[in-house]
Amino acid sequence: MKPLDPRLVRRSRAVRRYLAASVAVGVATAVVVVAQAALLAWLIARGFEGRSATAALLTGVALCFTARAGLAWVHALLSERASVAVKSGLRDEVTAAVLDPRRVGDRPEASRVVGLLGPGLDALDPYFGKFLPQLVLTALVPATVVVAIATTDLLAAVTVAITLPLVVMFLVLVGKLTRDKVDRRYEALQRLGAHFGDVLDGLRVLKVHGRRQDAGLRKVGDQHRRESVKALRMAFLSGFVLELFSTICVALVAVSIGLRVVEGHMDLAPGLFVLLLAPEAFLPVRQMGAHFHASQEGVGAAADALDLLEYDRADGTATVPSVAGAPVVLDAVGVTRDGRDVPVLAPVTATIEPGSFVALTGPSGSGKSTLLDVLLGFLRPTTGRVMVGGVDLAGADPAAWRRQVAWVPQVPGLLRDSVAANVRLGAGDASDDDVARALADAGAPDLPLDRVLEDQGRDLSAGERRRVGIARALLAVRRGDARLVLMDEPTAGLDAAAEATVLRSLRDLGATVVVVAHHRDVVAAADTTIAVGGRQEVTVR
Structure with missing residues (x-):
């Protein structure tokens, strides 16, 4: 030293x-x-x-x-x-x-x-x-x-x-x-x-x-x-x-x-x-x-x-076309970390069409969440590339790209603020009616908009936290610039009725939706299924 x-x-x-x-x-x-x-x-x-x-x-x-x-x-x-x-x-x-x-x-x-x-x-x-x-x-x-x-x-x-x-x-x-x-x-x-x-x-x-x-x-x-x-x-x-x-x-x-x-x-x-x-x-x-x-x-x-x-x-400055009219192409995308012999994400090749509902399936630890990180631009693929309308995501402006993306992680981050303020993170100019509709379509119509949450939403159940995160994503598409929705097990912890409401809302959203799925009903609702881990196969429903 x-x-x-x-x-x-x-x-x-x-x-x-x-x-x-x-x-x-x-x-x-x-x-x-x-x-x-x-x-x-x-x-x-x-x-x-x-x-x-x-x-x-x-x-x-x-x-x-x-x-x-x-x-x-x-x-x-x-x-x-x-x-x-x-x-x-x-x-x-x-x-x-x-x-x-x-x-x-x-x-x-x-x-x-x-x-x-x-x-x-x-x-x-x-x-x-x-x-x-x-x-x-x-x-x-x-x-x-x-x-x-x-x-x-x-x-x-x-x-x-x-x-x-x-x-x-x-x-x-x-x-x-x-x-x-x-x-x-x-x-x-x-x-x-x-x-x-x-x-x-x-x-x-x-x-x-x-x-x-x-x-x-x-x-x-x-x-x-x-x-x-x-x-x-x-x-x-x-x-x-x-x-x-x-x-x-x-x-x-x-x-x-x-x-x-x-x-x-x-x-x-x-x-x-x-x-x-x-x-x-x-x-x-x-x-x-x-x-x-x-x-x-x-x-x-x-x-x-x-x-x-x-x-x-990421120093890219290229403008990415709107996902609303451009496919997202995964060209042998894989991720390997230093010190590990087995890749975190085995190479995946698939095409995600605009407006489609895609389910990422595979065993736990196969790299589904890692693939979402690659799509978000948080990780750079070790092999392959992600193309959006012919533009390599590695050379794109990440801030501009993420404005097109709404993300719901496994544990959505919540602020010590009202429910409405947490949902409005997806679109700051949304009205109370827009927020209430997004919560209802996320299966949480009974959550008061003016309820002040504790840090990280500790006073909410795991399912309620996910529903607030889903409502935020829905609002980002309806009132914001987001046209690609990435979700990591969004319906985990939801009852059957709430899950059905969320799936119906996602189907009617009109945006491209990519969901990490373990539930059979989520996979059944998808247009396209991409198997992650082992041999990669793309099934078009």
């Missing part, structure tokens, strides 16, 4: 501005450090020689201390602002990437996104506030100090130049040992969030079956605690060893200077100048090592966010 991900520099203007300002502050800090050491050395040497300090010398020392404190404050302020700007920018970019209508491929797990947008990116605070400033100072101050020492004592400069890389090499080794522990801690945090989210989602089922989850949560929480303690233990031990090694290196310089001053081979003022500068060469490295562990979680969070921003994107 790199101390500074190049992708972050390329994507974030705030990072580039911060790095430029940090370099300027670092150069100024290096100059002030050298000036401070020189003035202090002269001041102390004059005291030993019995001479009084001049006002100019005292003023210079005071100005150096003030300037150094001011530069540290400016650096901290720049770091805080950069952290806020980068976190805000990454959150906006990740949100936009997840919601990008042109995104192709699997959507990231909700728990991963929620954990990253919440506490995950907050870990950038110590990264920008402590580690990166020290990284910049480590790149500038030691080199300046070594050059300044070399102008006074070449032997001391050589000693520092030899021992300083050894400290840096030790820091790199510590970083490699720590990386795995910090990665495991971050993974444990994500696992804890995902497990807690799963428990909340399935709480009702768990309670019905008498399954207590406190032991599972405690186990996952303890694992996160153990990984955190391991990372802290490594941080403390490595910090101690780093301080010890740096102190020994400074002592080598101090012994050499002390012996030569005592023996009269070096004046006191130059000796003090070197002694005061030697620790300054190691200080940025030591502080960078101290802040390294706290920053690694932020580095991991930034890398995770940047990984989410790198995805396959």
